[in-house]
Amino acid sequence: MSDTTVDPKQYIIKSEPYYESVGDEVALYEAAYNARMPVMLKGPTGCGKSRFVEYMAHKLGKPLITVACNEDMTASDLVGRFLLDKDGTKWQDGPLTTAARIGAICYLDEVVEARQDTTVVIHPLTDHRRTLPLDKRGELIEAHPDFQLVISYNPGYQSLMKDLKQSTKQRFGGMDFDYPLEETETAIVSKESGVDSETAGKLVQIAHRARNLKGHGLDEGISTRLLVYAGQLIGKGVEPIAACKMTMVTPLTDDPDMRDTLDAAVQTFFG
Template sequence: MDPLHDWRITAEPRYQPQGDEVALFEAAWAARLPVMLKGPTGCGKSRFVEHMAWKLGRPLVTVACNEDMSAADLVGRFLLEPGGTRWQDGPLTLAARHGGICYLDEVVEARQDTVVVIHALTDHRRQLPLDKKGELLRAHPDFQLVISYNPGYQSLVKDLKPSTRQRFCAFDFDYPAAAQEAAVLVAETGVAAPLAAQLIEVAHAARRLKGHGLAEGISTRLLVNAGTLIQRGVAPAAAARMAMVQPITDDADIRESLEHAIDALLT
């Protein structure tokens, strides 16, 4: 039985390259170098990792990091059962033991004492000490670690230590250029190209407000949500309000500004 069967990607995840990131990731994979992805919410970081795992034929074990996540949540723990105790590998251990790509999404959300457990896996040692089990796990030759986070949410409290950062190769992601983003929107939802272009103009109006009342602009993910609603029969202006404006802000002035853009472009 394949221990990573459930994490194998059987259908190609659609991904629109923005540059040479596919070839660069393949080079990092060939050297089994750990990779860091940085970029705003909903710009395609997770889809890129899924696409690369599919392209490389490797299972992808994804962990959504949070502030309550402990080292045991990553590494594993003993479980109490009627017949005694049984060790259960955590997702990081599972990928390291059997040769998957482990993807720690929004890694800065995890406590720094939890993140430290990846250090021995991300240098020449490629080892994971399982202290509670008394095992020193040597990573499978096909194991790779990938992490991601949004630099826009960085703070002195939530940031990676230099000792962690310098173990990774890094990619900077951003929202695609307008033509590329329109192609993504058409491919993902089936909306007509002129309508896709209009939705993206609304998104650009919001992105220009980042740092001026908005923590984040309208993401590609939200554009896809709007296109999906339109394909379900929702009027474009209503879909844009529901999927693109209302989720990102409760500020009345910013909403009014974006409503004007919708009225000008979609009605």
Template structure:
């Protein structure tokens, strides 16, 4: 569980800030859709700071269960005591709960949040036999990667239709370059070259990459370059290597990046 505290940089690419403010006022559940590293988590952290609300983030994986979110009994000394999980804490205190990659979690997690995504706004804790009414400020936000999950782990229509949804994609080159400059302090011309590399690789569908170059990878490369690492080496370790383990593909990407950098 992570609680956001510091102010961070975020560059709006469409009407997502206005949409979030409306959703926050109406307390509607929100689903963020988009590829890895396209700014979903950064966006919700930024908005939590903007509206001055505590953000509780849970990174979901295949072992994430409803018990992990709701809470459990533990042995403390000679007593058995109940410990609230991040979902219960957020519901009671009116925080924003962000379930990152919610489709990765076990099915019982989806069942647990259903009653929080409709008019009831309630959380049932079966181990305590209690039903908790959500605080008036509570907001549920989830994210998932439709491209990665397709045909593997997908959200059911009955779950998706409980959310208002926002789609994210990689920013346009001008905005992405501005993000790199603001995030890392790198020179604008180098930022533009990195963005050009990212854009080129994203269009190389013939390489069969499972994931493509995210803004996050470009930020990492920019940080390394700005810290003194040679540009070609920074691009290799921060952009090329994370994308694939196939040596032929690595060589092809390296050749492309060398020409462009």
């Protein structure tokens, strides 16, 4: 066992995250969780994947441990390592190990950012074995009955160098996510930022124009998250054009022509 006792309650989401359902994704996920099926969420940046996982963890009453994956993440960052202290060495569980021990949902956000040799450690947890070998400790963890693994990634960033192996993909059930329909997204932006529906609707219209430019000068469209940021600034008294420039233009691109195009879209609705 680990040298530290972890209280699962610290990973429980106490207040319900706001999430607007757009289809049958809630029922599908519940069924997948009941089968303890590993789940892969695929969709563009800022479309609500992480919020959905938080919402479902709260709805199911399960602890949630989230890991933001990056290219420097090692297998030890996920499973754990020995640490030196005044008494010598002690083992420190990583987030994946902690989740497997306590029966949490472990969410690996943007897993494609992690090196492939790192993601291989999840394989034994995502098939009939449901085990996690800790080679450095000589321990084999049997995953808690409530444990589930969820990963997300953005297919728009796929490349030969950055994609999941088929041997990894085929261990998961998959759910596609996209930006919500206009009416739903307007309601989300209004609720999350506090601006009125008319202002939220204008922000969504700008986003739709920008998303049409994806692949034609923009790598990514404007995310729902950025629309909420814009609404929050407007709610704080920032002039709408300045708020949109800060949240919906400057973060997206450095290309002068693309910025002019986005500025023009902002001017159309707030000029």
